[in-house]
Amino acid sequence: MVQDYSRRGFLTVLAAASAVPAWAAPPEISLRPHTRPSGLHKQAIPAAEALIHKAGLSGQIGFAVADTATGRVLESHGGAQGLPPASVTKSITALYALEKLGPSHRFRTRLITTGPVENGILKGDLVLAGGGDPTLDTDALADMARKLKAAGVREVRGQFQVWAGALPYIGKIDNNQPDHVGYNPSISGLALNFNRVHFEWRRSGQGWGVSMDARSAKYRPEVAIAKMAVQTRQLPVYTYESRGGTDHWTVASGALGNGGSRWLPVRRPDKYAGDVFRTLARAHGISLPKETIANTLPAGSTVVTQQSAVLRDILRLTLKYSTNLSAEMIGLAATQADGSKATSLLASGQAMTRWARDKLDMGQARFVDHSGLGDASRVTAADMVGALDTVVARQQLKPLLKPVILRHANGKPNTNHPLKVVAKTGTLNFASTLAGYVTATDGSELAFAIFTADQSKRSKLGKDDRERPKGSRSWIRKSKGLQQTLLERWGTLYSA
Known part of the structure; x- marks a missing residue:
């Protein structure tokens, strides 16, 4: 009969044994310890519920993980709950474009x-x-x-x-974002520098010298289509107005300091x-x-x-840098190539939704755009894992995903971490997502999706609060910590 001992009981037995006099002659049987049962170390792995509780994350959590060798779903929590996919949407956009345009397509x-x-x-x-x-x-x-x-x-x-x-011309990717954020520019069939203009300021006497230019690696041509005026105030930091086909910006003097720069969105990309x-x-x-x-x-x-470069290479950079404009333009082009009339991001997102449901069996998916910036997109973790575990995703999407470096307990990157992860990250205010593939030391590969969101906190944000809302940074940090602990759980528990 096999008995289980607690740590205290084991130490008691050990103490009693130590009281027995040592042998004067070698024993007749070997004292070599018996081999420990395989998988014993896995018994110490925390349960997923314990990791969720420890993370202390408010809101909703959904995740799923599957073995790519068998397609079997190994673990799921809230996997059927639709949550904002954020920039994980770009993974589906990439698959959509690869089919409709082809990996060698050039613009x-x-x-x-x-x-x-x-x-x-x-x-x-x-x-x-x-x-x-x-x-x-x-x-x-x-x-x-x-x-x-x-x-x-x-x-x-x-x-x-x-x-x-x-x-089609589209004034903004998402109308709920602040006017001045560079990741929310206008869209048209002609884009330059991701439809952003470079604003730079330097202290000059009692005021500031400002410039607006279309800089790139070799050139810095000044532009007439966007103008900036410094005004004496503290808030708002920026104001925007379109007059006569020109972007007119003002900036608060109290926010400038001695100098700096940032990219601002362009609203008339053709001009x-x-x-x-x-x-x-x-x-x-x-x-x-x-x-x-x-x-x-x-x-x-x-x-x-x-x-342009071939589509495959553009998509790799789009996924790496999570460029919203690239995802939207590529998604719109894919919809048009399929013969659908894409008059808006919503219409094109709906076309991609129908395709994802048909081709990737994402029955609960709903996309309102191609970048994930829009609030109303919803995807379940189960549907996302199912999409990642398709042959087309493993063959065409996986090579385009960027490596995700896991971290030490002190937050510093752990480049020697035994788990290897390639995935697409996604971040919105009080929403954080991660979906891709994790490979254990024995070569076992898992497809996973982790979606977290505090919908209550998101719904209370005003337009001007969305760039750096209070509490969002710490919330995101907790979410990313949960993502890593879940990956480490799966990489250990489901390896051979």
Whole structure:
């Protein structure tokens, strides 16, 4: 009969044994200890409920984990509860785009001429035509200006037109966000520098010198489409108004200090790109009139084409840096490629919802956009794990996910942690998500999704409170701590 001893009982037996006189001769049987039963160390692993209690996290918690070798769900808690997926949404957007556009798809931005070029003079219009490239930057526009010069154009006698109709114009990704946050820009078929303008300030005498530019790795052209004024006040830090097609900003002097910078969103991306291209063309000796906006794409001859990287590489960066604009533009392009009319993010999100339910069996999913910034998207942990455990996700999405470095108890990164995690993170105010794959030391692979949200606290936030709401940072820290302890539980408990 096998008996279980408590630690106290074991020590009592050990003390009694120590009172027996030592043998004078070697024993007739070996005293080598018996091999401990395999998996004994797993008995000390805390239960998931204990980890949840220890985290002290308010709100709702849903998670699920499955063995990718068998597809068997190993553990679930609140897995059927729909919660905001935050930027984990971008994982589904990536799969959606890979199917509808293809991994080798490239976006093209073009310069089109509507008349002949004679002696360096274009006798017609020049059109800057966007093709939905979310990665176009000032360096790429400068290269297009250089190629236009090489094509023999020195002057344009007609109009300089800008066409951004490859995708619908959308004023903001999420109307509930503060006006000044750079992660919530406008959307159109022509984007530049992720539709953000760089605002910089420096103390100058009793005031400040300010600049608004479209900087990139090589260039810093100032822009006329966005203007900034410093006003003597403490709050609000920023105000915004659109006047005459120009973004007019003010900033509170009490918030500036001696100097600094930040990216602000652009609300007229078509005019922004046209403004910057005129400056770059002028630097190459090409005279252009002020840009006008074309509502339809003019017919003509393409003289310069700027190609993006392949979609697979764009998605890898989108997932790594969680770029909202890229996810939205790519998702809209995928919906259009499927033949659906994407007139809004909601309509395109609904198209992706139908696709996810059909292709990934995400029966409870509801997407209102492609980035996860919108409040109303809902996904269950069970549906997310099911999507991750599909062949297409393991083959196409998993290689695009970034490594997630787990941490020591003191919060510092533990680069030697035995568990290897690749996943997509997601963070909103009082919402934190993580979904991907964890590999144990024995090579066992698990697909997992962890969603946490305090819906009550989120619902009480005003628009101006959403950039740094009180208590959100500590709440997120607790959520991330729970994520790691759950991963460590699963990586130990479900390894061989």
